[in-house]
Amino acid sequence: MRRELHFEVVYPNSPEEVWRALTDPEELASWLMENNFSPRVGHKFQFHMKSRLGFRRAIECEVLEADEPRTLSYRWGKEGSVVTFRLEPTSEGTRLHLEHKGFGGVRGRTLAWMLGRGWKRKIFVRLPGILGPAGLRAENLSKGDGK
Amino acid sequence: MRAVRHVKKRSSRPTEDVFYAIADPTRRGLLDLLSEREESVNFLAGRFAMSRPAISQHLGVLLQARLVRARRVGRERRYRLNPRPLEEIHDWVAHYEQFWKWKLGALGEHLGKKK
Numbered sequence: 001m002r003r004e005l006h007f008e009v010v011y012p013n014s015p016e017e018v019w020r021a022l023t024d025p026e027e028l029a030s031w032l033m034e035n036n037f038s039p040r041v042g043h044k045f046q047f048h049m050k051s052r053l054g055f056r057r058a059i060e061c062e063v064l065e066a067d068e069p070r071t072l073s074y075r076w077g078k079e080g081s082v083v084t085f086r087l088e089p090t091s092e093g094t095r096l097h098l099e100h101k102g103f104g105g106v107r108g109r110t111l112a113w114m115l116g117r118g119w120k121r122k123i124f125v126r127l128p129g130i131l132g133p134a135g136l137r138a139e140n141l142s143k144g145d146g147k
Numbered sequence: 148m149r150a151v152r153h154v155k156k157r158s159s160r161p162t163e164d165v166f167y168a169i170a171d172p173t174r175r176g177l178l179d180l181l182s183e184r185e186e187s188v189n190f191l192a193g194r195f196a197m198s199r200p201a202i203s204q205h206l207g208v209l210l211q212a213r214l215v216r217a218r219r220v221g222r223e224r225r226y227r228l229n230p231r232p233l234e235e236i237h238d239w240v241a242h243y244e245q246f247w248k249w250k251l252g253a254l255g256e257h258l259g260k261k262k
Contacts, residue, residue, distance in 0.1 A: 005243055018258065021258055031253040031256070096254075
């Protein structure tokens with residue numbers, strides 16, 4: 001089973017702009033989740049998640065690294081996985097590398113499942129274009145959701 | 148009562164059983180406890196401030212979904228977690244994969260508005 005995820009996206013913005021989107025609580029809320037983030041190492045914060053299925057959940061996080069405007073890393077949730085953003089200037093803008101690793105344990109699997117349950121429909125409906133086979137599989141499973 | 152009927156019905160679709168089983172917070176709590184060690188119904192009933200029959204019903208649903216296994220020790224049954232169904236049906240990292248794809252797309256839209 002996979003234990004980590006990697007993504008790379010190039011945005012046509014300066015590293016400073018991207019950094020602000022990753023660290024300013026209001027900007028962060030507009031694309032990720034409601035939060036009380038602050039880019040200080042050791043700062044404990046929460047992302048607040050609402051799903052259409054009625055789950056409300058706070059994801060407990062802690063800042064591990066904040067090196068403006070290059071590296072931002074935080075511990076994600078009780079399962080203790082780690083999310084790291086690395087920013088690199090390019091001729092077109094900024095290459096953002098996102099790594100999410102350290103998944104493990106039954107609790108983690110269970111929590112992730114619950115989170116996924118709320119998200120997957122929304123994702124599927126809104127962004128069918130970017131989903132690979134994993135998305136289709138999740139949608140198929142949701143039809144057997146016990147209703 | 149719902150739980151009892153469900154057990155009797157014996158679904159032909161195992162993934163449905165797992166989803167049904169895990170949708171309930173008490174049962175998720177039971178799985179958490181049983182992930183650490185084997186326990187008896189009495190012990191579990193004490194931890195959840197629930198009656199023995201109520202806990203037994205929940206355990207019945209978990210057994211049906213193969214999420215727990217039971218064995219007899221003297222006069223009591225002891226239960227433990229069987230994580231296999233979760234691992235098998237749920238490539239849960241895939242959910243995060245979708246989540247981040249979606250969010251990185253949303254970040255792109257957000258950044259696009261600044262241009």
